[in-house]
Amino acid sequence: MLNFAIIGCGFIARKHALAIEKIDNANLIAVCDRIPKMMSFYSENYNVKTYTDSDEMLKNPLIDIVCICTPSGLHADIAEKVAAAKKHIVMEKPIAMTIEETDRIINASESNGVKLTIVHPNRFRTVVQETKKILDQKLLGKISHANCLVNWNRGQEYYDQASWRGTKAHDGGVLMNQAIHNLDLLLWFMGKPTEVFSLEATRLRDIEAEDVSAGIIRFENGSLANVQASTTVYPKNFEESITIFGEKGTIKIGGTNALHFEKLEVQNLDNPAIQNIVNRVEEDPWGTPGHQRIIEEIIFAIQNNAEPAVTGEDGKRALKLVLAFYESAASKTLVYI
Template sequence: MNFAIVGCGFIARKHAKAIEKIGEANLVSVCDKDSTAMKYYVDEYKIKGYTRLEEMLGSEEIDVVCICTPSGLHASIAVQLAEAKKHIIVEKPIAMNLEDTERIIDACKLNDVKLAVVHPNRFRPVVQELRKFLDQGLLGKISHVNAKVNWNRNQEYYDQAPWRGTKEYDGGVLMNQAIHNLDLLLWFVGKPEQVFSMEATRLRNIEAEDVSIGVIGFESGVLGTVEASTTVYPKNFEESITIFGEKGTVKIGGANALYFEHLLVEGKSEEEIKEIKKSINKDPWGIPGHQWIIEDMVNAIKEDRIPSVTGEDGKEALKLVLGFYESADKNKPIQLTKENKYVNN
């Protein structure tokens, strides 16, 4: 299947490398309004580069397009691609607001094209193992969960491009970094019902937040906390998910949430736990998440099924971020209704 990439920034390299590793995927072209940004891809993969999306779509036989542009541009590009009958893989967040998200999802449904959102952390070996514990009910009733992303993104990172750290095109630590961990919380324990959040811009000269602290009440009764920042000195400090259950306590952590830092589960012997940890530690990254998502799209097209990480999944993670933003802005809890709208509590 022929792939193209729109937007030739840093994240596009992960897509290109992943496509290269998949036997049934072939990168045929890239598109970016800045021709210099395309030079690496044109030279490295011996493909064509286009400064206009319309020209690329008219000149190449393309099955799937990966959208790697600034987040604020996702919706307009995705709708154009859907109308051109191209399947879509879009980087997180799916969009910057729910209206644009609905436009993307509706356009893909109307034109019968498949849509996948890049939430690659789901495919890390340690995350997959934790999901197995939950699917098998080994942790029992869950009481509470927490997610932490305390990383470093210095001012130089934000100064790389004028859109970084803006509310219109990029967002802050919740939208850009912690959204992956919010996706995992939703994947592990279900839909949220209520949120309360405080945020600040403490150290970075950006429009959006560089620190956020939030609380979640899930429909299941589970409570959760989220702590996220890009202000940590001098490098990434931790990324973790902890789940507290009546029959087990599990923490996946490290600088990038790759290992079991704590693993106690009723019925699991010390030897079993040791072997599980040993297996994870052998290859903590596993197959790169982007490769999983791209190969899953190939298989979804072949098998005519929905991708593993859907547009609706991307929408739910975005809704949670927007709920935190609204709560911080209004300094009050926000109730998330079943109609997927936010209402004041």
């Protein structure tokens, strides 16, 4: 049995608590938030000890793993303390807001011998897993290009929930907060990026960061990708999709939450084989919830002295791509990664 604690009891923390509850060898024993009322849900629904001081909580020798669910700009300082206390780390995305902060997190984890995983749960969706298998088998042949679209709705009330939302220091905009999941998938599918160009705007939301972004990526293998992301769509989420065009096939993962194949045509897969793949997706599109898989994977990594499925370096790659988009938009130039 591994004991978990949560720091930061906002909305996303409930997904961590539910995931821990579903895993047989995981147990939530503590939560921490500077605002006591934020912890009432956990004290009422889980047998946990509550803390308003994370330093005090980290003295608890029974805690093995800490889920960090605070505003992103606070990740580095908290992670260093958690690692120094010899607790393993489950870090909500993005890993941090800067590369310097990211390196501090990774270095602290390595120097203290603790495991670090970043919550990029979309990798575990059934359709994503099936797409990755096809790409790893090189069934699409040479990749020409890809499209990555996240056109969602986040109304002003979403940003007004907390003063840190939509700020550049602690949250970022649609790329950092929503589309970073899809950029992580794009990197997982397409490989290393070498150049980006981006434009961004704040069109409809009263926030400091961007609410709409459009950009282009060139990858090391020569393929290109278009990226479009927004939180300005009326009246609700419209689409989340990734399309990959290859010389021997086309794949489109689509829908409002990128859960289904909207196109699956592969030269070397006959119709029955394709239908079998589609059926596996439709039978269980969400698969095991992503947060649960992330936590299961770090438990496996701890018990087997292995790397987690999503590492700190994976989190750094996704962040680096977002920051390259931001740099390009600010400078109005091509940015080399």
